[in-house]
Each structure stands twice: as C-alpha cells, then as structure tokens.
Amino acid sequence: MEHWAPALLAAALLFSLWASSAGALLVEGVRGIVDAARDPVVSRALRFSTLQALASAGAAVLLALPLAYLNSTYDYPGRSLVETLVALPFTLPTVSVALAFLLLVRAGLVPQGWIAIVLAHAYFNFGVCAQMISASLGSVGPSIEEAAETLGAGPLARFFRVTLPLALRGIAAGFSLTFSLSFTSFAIPLLLGGPRYRTLEVEIYSLYKVFLDADRASAAALIQLAATMGVAWASLRWSPVGVSGEVRRRRPLVGSQAALAAVYGYASAALSIYPVAYLFVRSLFDPLTDRFNPTVYARILSTAYDASLGTEPFRGLLNSAFFAATTAVVTLSLAALVASAPPKARSLALGVSSLPLGTSSITAALGLYALGLRLRAPGWSLIAASHIMIAAPFAMRAVESGVSGLSESLVDAAETLGLSRLDATFRVLLPAAAPAVLSGAFYSLALSLSETAASALLASPATQTMTVVALRYAGVRRFQEAAAVSSLVALLTWGALWAKQIAEGRMGWLRSS
DSSP states (O other), X not given: OGGGHHHHHHHHHHHHHHXXXXXXXXXXXXGGHHHHHHOHHHHHHHHHHHHHHHHHHHHHHHHHHHHHHHHHHEEOTTHHHHHHHHHXXXXXXXXXXXXXXXXXXXXXXSOOTHHHHHHHHHHHHHHHHHHHHHHHHTTSOHHHHHHHHHTXXXXXXXXXIIIHHHTHHHHHHHHHHHHHHHHTOXXXXXXXXXXXXXXXXXXXXXXXXXXXXXXXXXXHHHHHHHHHHHHHHHHHHOOOOOOOOOOOOOEEOOHHHHHHHHHHHHHHHHHHXXXXXXXXXXXXXXXXXXXXXXXXXXXXXXOSOXXXXXXXXXXXXXXXXXXXXXXXXXXXXXXXXHHTSOHHHHHHHHHHHTXXXXXXXXXXXXXXXXXXXXXXXXXXXXXXXXXXXXXXXXXXXXXXXXXXXXXXXXXXXXXXXXXXXXXXXXXXXXXXXXXXXXHHHHHHHHHHHHOOHHHHHHOOTTTOOHHHHHHHHHHTTOHHHHHHHHHHHHHHHHHHHHHHHHHHHTTHHHHHO
C-alpha cells in the first residue's frame, strides 16, 4: 500500500485544488442561483451556448467525416502532411483563432454574427475530429464491406449502412469534445459575438468584470458547472456501437475520382493554415494606411509604458513564460508521482484528475478568486493555480500512457538494486517513457500559453499574459498589435510542438529496445 502513497498524494493535491475552488464558488453563488436561473439574460446566454455548441459540433463532424474517410481508406502523395496540417488549428490559442476570424469578418470574407462563431469553432476542432473518426474507421476492416457489396449494396449504402455505424465511437467522441469546448468557449464568442451573441462563459465574465456583480456571476458559474459536469457524465456513460475489430488497409488512389478526392485533402490542409497565415500577414500592415509596417513587433515587445495595457507590453511575454514554466514543473511533478504507483493506483489518480475537465476556465477562475479572497492569496498564485488545474489532467494522462506500456519489472529490478520507488521512477521509468514525458511537457506549456479566460478574469496589469494583452489591444481596436501578439503566441506554441517532435525524433533508440 505504501507504493500507492505518491499517486494518492498527487490526486489529493489536485482534488483539493478543484474542490476548494468549487466549494468557494458554491458558498458565493448558491444564494443567488434561483435568481440567476430566472434572469432572462443568463437564460438567453445558456440557450445560445447550447445551440451554438450543437451547431459547431455538427459542422466540425460534417467537415471532418469526408477527410477522415479519405485518410483512413486511401493512400495518396502528401497524406501525412495533410493529417499534420489539419491538426494544427487545435494546437492554436483560441484568442489567435478568434482574432483571425475577426479580421476575416472585417475583410468581408466570413459572415458576421453567430455564423462566424460556429465557423471558428468548427475550424478549431475539425482536425482533431478527423483524427478521432479516422482512428475509428481504421478498425472497420474490408471484409464486412465486401460482404455488403456481395449482397448488392452500392457504395453509398455500404458507407451509410455499414461503415458509418461501425465508426460511431469516433464520431461521438469528436462531437462530444467539440460540443464541450464550444459550450465553454470564451475568446471566440467574446470577439466575434458582440452584445447580441453572448455565451454563458462571456456572460459570467461580464457580470464579474463589467457589472461588478460577483454574486450573480458565481451563481451563473454554478449553473454552467452543473451543465458541463452533466455533459461530461453523459459522454462517459454513452457507449456507441463498437467497431468490427479488423485492420483497415489503405489502398492507392486511382482515376479521376481519386484525383478529386485528393484535392479535398489538399484543400482541407490549405484551409487549415489560411486563417492563421492571414492573421500573421495582417499583423505586418497598418490597418489605417494598409502600408507594410513590421515595426509592430518591436512595439509589442517594448519595455515602454502602454496606456492601453496599464503596463509595458514586454511584461506580458515574461508573465506568460513564468506561468508556462511553473505549470510545466508542477504538472510534470504530479504526473511523476502518479507514474511511480502501481497500475490500480494510477487509474484511481487519473479518475480523480478528470474532475477539472468538467469545469470551464471562467468557473475555475471565479472559484479560485473567491478562495483567494478568503486566504488573501496573491493574484499571480491564483493564475498559476488555474493553469495547473487546467493542464494537469492532460499532462498526467500523457505521461501515464507512456508508463503503462512499460513492464513493471523495470522498477522492480531497480528496487532490487537498492533504489527507492521514487528514485527508480525518476532514474529508470520516466527516462524510458521520455516521449510521453515530452508530450506532457508540451501540453502543459501549450495550455498555459494559450489560456485566455481564467487569465483575463484574474489578471491585473502587472500579471497579464500575452493572451490577455491581445484581448486588451482588440478591445481598444488596435488590431495590428492584437494580431501581432496573437501570432507570437501561436508561433511559441508551434515552436514548443516542433521542439517536442525534434526531441522525439532523436529518441529512436527508445523505440528499438
């Protein structure tokens, strides 16, 4: 049982952080929850959050389904590159996606209003939806399709009556993930929706930051917490039809239809990078004169005071680096404690760590703020705690997935040679699972760098991050600076991903053993 202690400690720390924030939110908001539920503004925001999340999830799945079928069934030149490019939007900070679509709306390339919100959410999520559906289709072998063809089913009948039902698990996973992320989205509806199209996440932020109504904001956050926890429970409980259990082998594309199908893959890849490329290009041009003006990057990294921010712009970069490093160190430490435990203890710890996944960033931030007031905690610690709570479940799962594939005999042999359980974990187990550790580090850094909602609610001028700086610039219509900051955050996130892939590429010796 003593080997369970590190995992239980990590789970207890994360649970305590989540339970303390949720409990503080409950104390602050329970008195006004009935009034908030009856408030027509809150009800309208909840209704719009649900409707746009359903539309966004449906659009993402519809866009992803043809690409997933193409990539799982056929092999064509550049398929791996297409799969990589369509997944890149999901690694972007949502503020970068929001500003890219805001500039596209201002240029008349995307319709404004709720359509822009749905398109932005679908763009952000369709790549990862395609990966989930493609993985599910990969288990639908050819024999069952051949049997359907023998019985007289045409191509469309085979797809809709045989292949598609067997891939429902991946479709359901992509739909539920997109729905949850769209329902709790903040930056995209904040910048694209305006006063008419406000989600519950934006409404909670406005109640707290604009109307200074902390009690009603907390009550609305409790309503959202109940909704998100209900969605998480439903998605875990519902188990769609299973797959056929075979391996789907890709076959080469031939003929004119094959060429048209490949064009869809290339077009999907091009559309995946176009909004961010447009964001970067517009950051280089003055929006008033339309002249080339790359000096904006010197301005956003300046140490001179900026009245729009209440501080110098360079502080945003320093704060983002500090919070990202803190988040990575703490989450990887928690993941290491979990990895040192036996499999049953790891499963228990991962189950406990799932609780923050059902809590939106704004809800978590409000709970931490209420807790911080009681404890008189400094603001920077609350921001760091919110980033840790958001990133820890992903980092812990990434590390555990690598450790679970290794034999327990590695640790047993190290203990036999005189190492303690923790020493064996850090000196044997984690180095052997180095690619998974790198994935955990990337998730921690990327999620901290891109976190917008919690940082915007908790940050002061001295502690604002780069994503908050981008929001501040967009709020005062300094769109070139906002685009430049958002492009810089995106480049930092992709830089972390690129460094991770390079490091993994040099670890081939780990896979050969």
